[in-house]
Amino acid sequence: MTGLYIFNVDQSISSNFKFINDIKKFYTEKLLIVEKTLTKYFFQAQTIENISLENQDLKKYRLLYAQKNLELTKIKDVHEELKNYKSDLKLAKVLSYVDFDDFTKVWLDVKKTDSKIEGLISENYAAGIVVNKGNQALALLNGNEKSNYAVFIGENKAPGITHGLSNSNTLLAKFIPIWINIKVGDEVITSGMDNIFFEGLKVGKVVAIKKMADMQEAKIEPFVNALEQNFFYIYSKKPVVKVIEKTTTKPLVKPVKTTKPTSKKP
Template sequence: MNKFLFFLLFVAVSLGYIFEIDQLIARNFNPLTSIKKIYVNNAIKTQNNIERYFNQVTTIERLQQENQELKNYKELYHASHNELNSILEMLGETNFQKDDIKFSKVLSYIDFDNFTKVWLDYKKDDDSILGIISNGFAAGIVVNDNNRAKALLNGNDKCNYSIFVGKDKAPGIIHKAKNKNHLLAKYIPIWYKIKVGDEVVTSGMDNIFYEGIKVGKVVKIKKMQDMQTIEIEPYADVLKEKYFFVYKKTIEKKKEKELLETTNK
């Protein structure tokens, strides 16, 4: 009887070894394995939460700093604006300036052989000439064509506006250049000293733009007897743009404004 029990025990152990039953039990029924999995998962979740927290803290600090900078710019703007108003009042200024900038979409080309003329999605019912701005740079002008807004972009032969060149603000007028990648500025007085690399900005003297919008930089100078011309590498890549900002400046009589405000009260 003892021999028979011993034989059965020997057979059971042999079969367990052959089919790796002990390892199967250890893999599936070992409580330490479950505890280890729970620990690893919790550790990973905790690490992710810590990283997310520190990322949020960094983002909040950056946004707070940017917000503070914007507040500073706002205060500087108001201070400059108030100072300008005070100066105008001291000078007895009779006119005031009202600026208007609107976002406008390019509808289509006007002529398929001239990409510098396009229709804009903009209401234009007067004969004023407006300025076009692209990414902060002067890009052309807008004129009225049968109550439609026709944009004449930089490089068009009828796109003209006044500019200043360099630190001395040498005056000139933008024209089309022979090089399609450049602009030409004409009628610059000969006594102004201009050098290659000087920056060109709008002058605002023609009421098309306000002063200081960047146009490009000087790449070539040609001097004549009583004037000089320059070639400009423009900053605005107008032929690739599908949207523009249209700038409008209007000058109104201060007395008329005050009378209108009094009437409306």
């Protein structure tokens, strides 16, 4: 009964005092406008903050790009011979083993007539080298004793040369300077110092280190099992042959023929 009475009173007041309804309506509308304005403001503020952070990241990457681009330009200016080389990747299929008792040597379906050693790539990893054998491409996979290429080890970029280990799934990096610190877990990448690979192609990680009097060796667990692959990419870096066209220039003025004066006999 009390609720009904209050409702009736409110209805009676509303009918007799219309300005109260106008005030309630005005208040409600203004409240909604303020709420929408605040929501819009905070949304815009958050958006502006996000864009500002993204802009800072873009500026950072732009500066890093400019720095690296400048370094590359300086390197090219110092080493003019880099401009005279081009890189090439060629897909090759494994045909067969060379010897049935050695799985680290396979024939590829590519003809090879030069004596240049080329890099073998599988799944973005270094997988071995390619040599010429009877004008046919012969792949010496990681694990083969003669699969040698230059690498960098760890953050200090300790140089080394890979060698295969017989009856093992690991590689051995030899001739590492004893004064450069390396550790187990270091990542091994190609150095490109031998022109077989480019720098930065991943090889594997160090699992053991052997220190000697004047050098050290690192046992490497490769990232890819090259013995299980049926397709490879052959990487080569070849000099650009510049063809100089011979041009013949015609003289602008035709030569004037001269005749010897004839002397008359007296």
